Amino acid sequence: MTGTPTGATDQGTHSTVHGVVLAAGTSSRYGDSNKLLEEVDGEPLVRHAVRTLSASSVDGVTVVVGYEAARVREAVPDLGADIRVNRAFEAGQSTSVAAGVAATRERGDDAVVFALGDMPDVAVQSVETLLRAYRRGDGDALAAAYDGTRGNPVLFDRRFFDALTTIDGDVGGREILLNDPDAAMIETGDPGVLRDIDRPTDLDGRNTDR
Template sequence: MSVVHNDAYEAGQATTVRRGVAAIRDRDGAAALIALGDMPFVSVESVDRLVAAYRAGVGDALAAGFGGVRGNPVLFDERHFDALSDVAGDTGGREILLTDDRSALVETGDEGVLADVDRDEDLETLRDRR
């Protein structure tokens, strides 16, 4: 695992995706697991399920899901690194997940994969539900 700092984060999520992919693209057998910092309730078990599904060959563009709804984190095999290096704005790898024939939703049973915290009120609401 590597942590990569992105000084240009204010320019959108894509800058972080591109920076992360650039940091690992030369590693053999690499895959990128992208977790969003504003989703604090994603369980470790959800990440483990995503990685296990990838290792089991379920797909090479995977999204954690809850109740059939796509959430985060997401995982991309190295074959998607060129496409991820070209993303723009705040969509990240969404287009790959929606169009690739080897993409899959990995059911996690974890509502945290859908819980996005953008404001203080979001955090309070989610804390009250737990």
């Protein structure tokens, strides 16, 4: 769905949105290395996602870590983000989503935007586009899109927090984004919202130190 859903209401410019980077996974498809620590354009992959959210106008950033938590934490010590350890990370991405929702609830924010730690090419402006869409009432569950294809980051209003904490396995909020009447894809014009790093070959052609 694109555009303004029927049930959407204007959130207003006062709405606060917390930024969460999901960075707890085991990188099982990548091989023996932790892909989040692979050098991409001279820096660990995870730093790119954290920097993007930190440079946007979100109201604070939390990085959810799990697998090799200490090493991932050490990759982002200077970017102003809080760290939350998900000790249940092996149960799937849903546990990290729940941890991110908990951090957002503790702050009392109105919504959460989730970014993935393995997506280094998302533009700051794409995050801003999502925030503006939410605040003008384009929907309560929003996904960044490029050329009509749904990608990441994704944003959820607080009314979905309970649902997000009851999902299981390696599913984030996909069911909400696909089926809720107040869900929408927000066109960003940014191919980076579709580009993640799953395997070493995904880094071919980039300036890396692999």
